[in-house]
Amino acid sequence: MSNTPDAVKQFKRIGVVGAGNMGSMMAFAFSEIGLDVSIWDVKRENVDSFAKQLQQAKGLKGEIEPIHDVDEFMRSLDGQGERKLFIFSITHGYPADSVLSQIKQDLKKGDIILDGGNEHYRNTERRQKECEEIGVSWIGMGVSGGYQSARHGPSMSPGGDPDSLDGVVPLLELYAAKDPKTGMPCVMNMGPRGAGHYVKMIHNGIEVGMMSAICEAWSFLSSGLGLSYDEIGNIFAKWNDSGEMRTTYLLNLAADICRTTKSSQGEQKGEGASNVDGYVLDDILDKVVQDDDSSEGTPTWSIIESASRHVSAPTLASGLYFRIASGNRAERLKVAQKIGMPTPNSVTGIKEREAIIEQLRRAVYCVFLSSFCQGLEIISRASIEEEWNIDLAKCIQIWRAGCIIQSEYIADMFQPLLNKEENHQLTNMKLLDRVAQELQQNYAAIKHVVATGASFDHYLPAISSTLEYMKYVGGAKLPTQFMEAEMDYFGAHSYNKPGVPGEDPGPTAKGSHHYEWKPA
Ligand SMILES: NC(=O)C1=CN([C@@H]2O[C@H](COP(=O)(O)OP(=O)(O)OC[C@H]3O[C@@H](n4cnc5c(N)ncnc54)[C@H](OP(=O)(O)O)[C@@H]3O)[C@@H](O)[C@H]2O)C=CC1
Ligand SMILES: O=C(CO)[C@H](O)[C@H](O)COP(=O)(O)O
Numbered sequence: 174m175s176n177t178p179d180a181v182k183q184f185k186r187i188g189v190v191g192a193g194n195m196g197s198m199m200a201f202a203f204s205e206i207g208l209d210v211s212i213w214d215v216k217r218e219n220v221d222s223f224a225k226q227l228q229q230a231k232g233l234k235g236e237i238e239p240i241h242d243v244d245e246f247m248r249s250l251d252g253q254g255e256r257k258l259f260i261f262s263i264t265h266g267y268p269a270d271s272v273l274s275q276i277k278q279d280l281k282k283g284d285i286i287l288d289g290g291n292e293h294y295r296n297t298e299r300r301q302k303e304c305e306e307i308g309v310s311w312i313g314m315g316v317s318g319g320y321q322s323a324r325h326g327p328s329m330s331p332g333g334d335p336d337s338l339d340g341v342v343p344l345l346e347l348y349a350a351k352d353p354k355t356g357m358p359c360v361m362n363m364g365p366r367g368a369g370h371y372v373k374m375i376h377n378g379i380e381v382g383m384m385s386a387i388c389e390a391w392s393f394l395s396s397g398l399g400l401s402y403d404e405i406g407n408i409f410a411k412w413n414d415s416g417e418m419r420t421t422y423l424l425n426l427a428a429d430i431c432r433t434t435k436s437s438q439g440e441q442k443g444e445g446a447s448n449v450d451g452y453v454l455d456d457i458l459d460k461v462v463q464d465d466d467s468s469e470g471t472p473t474w475s476i477i478e479s480a481s482r483h484v485s486a487p488t489l490a491s492g493l494y495f496r497i498a499s500g501n502r503a504e505r506l507k508v509a510q511k512i513g514m515p516t517p518n519s520v521t522g523i524k525e526r527e528a529i530i531e532q533l534r535r536a537v538y539c540v541f542l543s544s545f546c547q548g549l550e551i552i553s554r555a556s557i558e559e560e561w562n563i564d565l566a567k568c569i570q571i572w573r574a575g576c577i578i579q580s581e582y583i584a585d586m587f588q589p590l591l592n593k594e595e596n597h598q599l600t601n602m603k604l605l606d607r608v609a610q611e612l613q614q615n616y617a618a619i620k621h622v623v624a625t626g627a628s629f630d631h632y633l634p635a636i637s638s639t640l641e642y643m644k645y646v647g648g649a650k651l652p653t654q655f656m657e658a659e660m661d662y663f664g665a666h667s668y669n670k671p672g673v674p675g676e677d678p679g680p681t682a683k684g685s686h687h688y689e690w691k692p693a
Contacts, residue, residue, distance in 0.1 A: 177207050178206075178207070178343075178347060179343070180343035180344040180346070180347060181206060181207040181208055181344065181347070183255055183340070183344070184208060184253075184255075184256070184258045184341075184344060185208065185209060185253045186208060186209040186210065186211060186235075186249070186250055186253040186258075187203050187208050187209075187210055187211075187258045187259065187260060188210075188211045188212075188213070188246060188247075188249070188250045188257065188258070188259040188260070189203070189210055189211070189212040189213070189259075189260050189262065190213060190214075190259060190260070190261045190262065190263060190272055191214055191219075191261060191262040191263040191290075192212050192213075192214035192219040192220055192222070192223040192239070193214070193219060193262065193263070194319075194320040194323075195262040195289065195316065195320055195323045196212065196214070196260075196262035196263070197212075197223050197226060197320075198320045198321075198323035198324035199260060199262060199289065199316075199323050200212045200223070200237055201230055201233065201237070201324060202323065202324055202325065202326070202348055203235065203260075203348065204233040204234055204235040204236070204237050205232060205233060205234055205235075206234070206235075206344075206347045206348055207234045207235055208235045208344075209235040209236045209237070209238075209253070210235055210236070210237045210238065211238050211240055211246055211249040211250055212237065212238070212239050212240065213239075213240045213241070213242075213243060213246035215263075215268075215271075215272070217241055220239045220240065220241050221239075223239050224239040227239065243272075243275050243276065244279075247276055247279040251279075255283070256281075256283040256284050256285060256340075257280070257281065257284040257285070258284070258285050258287070258341070258344075259276075259284070259285070259286045259287065260286075260287045260288075260289050260314075261286060261287070261288045261289060261290055262289045262290060262316070262323075263290055264290065264468065265290050265291050265292045265293065265296070265469075265470055266292075266293075266296065266467075266470075268290075269288060269290065269292065269296070269300065270300070273286075273300060273303070273304075277307070280304075280307060280309045281308075281309075282307070282308030282309070283308060283309075283310075284308075284309045284310070285309070285310045285312060285337050285340070285341055286304065286309065286310070286311050286312065287312045287314045287331065287341065288300070288311065288312065288313050288314060288370075289314050289315075289316040289329075291315070291370075291373060291374070291377065291469060291470065291471045292313060292370050293370070293374070293470060293474055294313060294366075294367025294368075294370040294371045294374065295367065297311070297313030297332075297333075297366075297367045297369075297370045298313075298366050298367045301313070301333060301334075301366060301367075305334075310333060310334045310336075310337035311333060312331050312332065312333040312334070312337060312338065312341065312369065313331070313332050313333060313366075313367055313368075313369045313370035314329055314330065314331040314332070314369050314370070314373075315329065315330035315331075315369055315370055315372055315373020315374070315376060316328075316329050316373070317329070317330075317373060317376055317377075317572075317575065317576035317577055317578075318350065318575045318576050318577060319577065322350060322575045322576070325350075326348060326349055326350035326351065326359075326574075326575050327348075327349065327350060327359075327575045327576070328349065328350055328359040328360070328571050328572060328573075328574065328575035328576035328579075329345055329348075329349055329359070329360040329571065329575075330360075330361075330363045330368075330369045330370075330372040330373050330376070330568075330571055331345065331360065331362060331363060331369045332362070332363040332364050332365065332366065332367060332368035332369025332370065332371070332372070332561075333365065333366065333369065334365070335362065335365065338362040339362075342360065342361070342362055345358070345360045346358035346360055348360075349575060350574040350575025350576075351574060352570070352573040352574050353573075353574060354573070357570065357573075359570070359571045359572070359573060359574050359575045359576065360571060361567045361570065361571055363561075363563055363567065363568075364556070364561035364562055364563045365561060366559070366561065367559070367561075368556070368559075368561040368563055371478075371552065371555055371559075371561070371563075372552060372563065372568055372571075373471070374471045374474050374475055374478070375475055375478075375548045375549075375551055375552050376471075376548070376572065376576060376577070376578055377469075377471035377472055377475065377577075378471065378472050378475025378476065378479075378486070378489045378493075378544075378547075378548055378551070379489065379544045379545060379547075379548040379578050380423075380472075380577045380578050381472040381475075381489060381492040381493050381496065382488040382489045382491075382492045382540060382541075382543070382544030382547070382548075382635055383421075383423050383492075383540065383541050383544050383578060383580075384423060384492065385488075385491065385492030385495050385496070385540070385634060385635035386492075386536075386537045386540035386541065386544075386635045386636055386639075387409075387423055387424065387427050387537065389631070389632055389633050389634065389635060389636050390533055390536075390537050390636075391405060391409075391427065391431070392517060392631065392632055393517075393520075393533060393622075393626060393631050393633075394408060394530070394533070396516075396517040396518075396519070396631075397517060397518070397519065397520040397626070397629060397631055398519075398520060398523075398526060398529070398530070399519060402431045402432070402452050402454065403431065403432060405431045406427075406428045406429070406430075406431030406432040407428070408530060408534075409424050409425075409427040409428040409431060410424075410425075410428040412424055412534050412537070413425050413428060416534075416582070417535075417538045417541075417542075417582050417583075417611070418534070418537065418538055418541060418580065418582065419581050419582050420579070420580065420581035420582070421541070421579070421580040421581070422576070422577055422578070422579045422580070423577060423578070430453075430454055431452075431454070433445075433452065433453045433454070434450065434451065434452055434453070435447035435449075435450070435451050435452070435453055435456075458502065459499055459502065460499055460500055460502045461496035461499050461500055462500040463496075464493070464496065464497050464500060465497070465500040465501060472489070472492075472493045472496075473493065475489055475493075475548075475551065476489060476490045476493055478551055478555065479547065479551050482551055482554040482555055482558065483554070484547065484550045484551045484554055484600075485547070485642065485645075485646060486547035486548075486550075486551060487547075487638040487639070487641065487642050488540055488543045488544050488547055488635050488638055488639045488642060489544060489547050489548065490638070491634040491635045491637075491638040491639075492544075492634065492635045494634070495632075495634040495635070514630075515630040516630065517629060517630050517631045517632060518629040518630050518631075519629070520625060520629045520631075521629075529621075529622075529625065531618070532618040532619075532621050532622050533618075533622050534618075535615040535618035535619065535622075536615070536618055536619040536622040536623070536636050536639075536640075537636070538611075538615060539612060539615050539616075539618075539619045539636075539639050539640075539643065540635050540636055540639045541580060541583060542583060542608065542611055542612065543612070543639045543642055543643065544578075545578075545580075545583055545587065545602070546602035546603060546608065547642075549565055549568070549587070549591075549602050550600055550601060550602055552565065552568060553565060553598065553599060553600045554600055557598060557600070564591075564597070565587075565591040565596075565597075565599070566587075566588050566591035566592040569584050569587045569588045569591060570584075570588065572584065586607055586608070586611070587602075587605075587608075590605050590607065590608075603646055603647065609647075612643050616640075616643055619636065619639065619640045619643070620640060622636060623636060623637045623640045661687055661688060661690070662688075662690040662691065665687050666683070666687075667683050667684050667685060667686055667687045668684045668686050668687075669683075669684030669686070670684065670686055
């Protein structure tokens with residue numbers, strides 16, 4: 174026990190609620206850092222399946238006790254550390270309320286609940302208030318990196334009561350992924366109330382923009398340029414090796430996906446078993462249903478937030494709407510019969526294939542960079558309005574390892590800039606010279622990709638909306654002048670005038686002029 178870190182000694186045992194993909198892996202990881210673990214799940218089968226995995230587990234330090242009964246679970250945590258510590262890893266929404274109501278009578282002043290699910294920040298704030306009344310601290314904590322990181326060290330964004338966070342962050346630091354450059358743990362106090370879950374929600378919004386660009390690039394390379402999956406895997410690996418997209422977790426994964434072939438046995442559970450050569454990717458249908466079945470809410474909430482905080486986030490929105498359209502395949506196929514849209518064609522007339530691949534690389538980078546700009550801007554606006562005081566440089570720091578959107582070059586660019594005092598409340602990332610330069614330098618490439626892709630009927634939702642975004646967020650004279658005129662015509666909404674001091678550019682406020690276009 175003498176080598177046991179104080180952070181572990183203080184809590185001794187953790188109660189994991191939820192033995193699903195994430196909760197199970199967390200249980201093993203917490204045991205590995207020396208905590209005893211009680212794990213309970215509402216569903217008996219989940220506990221049994223975890224107990225089977227436990228039999229095979231190696232390298233554990235703390236004892237792990239899978240428990241079926243919630244009262245027994247609560248008793249197992251009594252009289253252990255100075256205060257009881259829980260981590261919830263369950264579906265967002267009602268489940269956490271339901272579990273809280275089942276355990277509430279056994280909670281004591283000082284106990285801490287880390288909600289590691291992808292929860293809406295307003296639900297988190299509501300539970301924080303409810304728990305405060307009994308002296309219990311509810312910490313809304315984003316956990317990122319999927320089940321592999323949950324096992325070996327995720328990126329975490331906890332937010333809530335600062336004293337409780339001071340108590341628990343040292344323990345989370347032992348668990349968190351470590352930044353390979355500095356060794357710093359990818360977990361930090363994000364701020365009070367719902368700040369932690371807010372940061373995770375936006376992380377997932379950025380994730381969707383980035384994933385959309387990668388799947389659009391894959392399709393362009395495959396059906397547009399006729400490259401094999403192995404060749405595409407090599408291209409993604411090369412993009413991930415150096416340059417603006419170096420060490421991007423999602424590209425690393427993309428390369429792996431392109432190279433994964435079926436085998437006679439398949440993987441451990443037999444998935445991907447086939448006696449005919451082929452790629453696992455070809456076994457996967459084009460439906461992304463997380464939004465339709467509400468099993469995940471974070472990307473949808475990100476877009477709702479972008480609109481209500483007045484941040485233009487078309488890259489994130491396009492990625493989300495793309496996958497929403499994909500989800501209801503049955504309906505989509507019916508529409509396909511009626512609308513008869515062309516499918517992506519082979520791109521012809523290209524003189525140099527390498528050149529278009531390089532332009533595609535730059536276009537994908539524009540999407541990644543724009544996704545980060547949009548996401549950081551939403552966080553920044555919310556932080557100011559909610560008085561969370563979120564440090565954007567800390568967001569970048571915790572996204573350096575363990576999480577899905579990790580991207581070394583982008584982090585290296587943003588972090589020092591966001592660390593500067595003058596940028597602490599920056600709400601527009603394109604005002605950073607370096608960011609503006611990078612977008613500007615890659616404009617010709619993304620424009621070419623969109624023009625070429627559109628001529629050959631390729632799917633480019635995130636890439637094309639990013640091109641438009643780049644054009645209009647820095648446009649000195651937008652056609653919205655006409656929109657403003659129409660609004661004044663039908664609604665007497667009034668307008669500002671060009672060249673008039675105090676109006677041009679003036680504040681973001683309604684003008685005083687109205688033209689009586691057509692008297693009523
Ligand atoms: N998978 C991932 O990559 C990541 C997931 N997350 C988040 O972590 C959480 C867990 O995800 P994951 O492990 O993947 O999901 P799983 O579906 O594997 O696990 C969800 C767990 O929640 C339980 N649950 C559902 N309804 C209730 C209820 N009413 N009362 C109590 N428990 C309930 C489920 O039980 P049952 O089987 O009965 O439904 C299950 O044990 C989610 O909030 C998810 O958004 C966060 C980061 C990454
Ligand atoms: O949180 C995650 C990663 O960061 C989870 O993988 C989550 O399931 C992703 O789903 P969605 O894109 O619907 O949020």
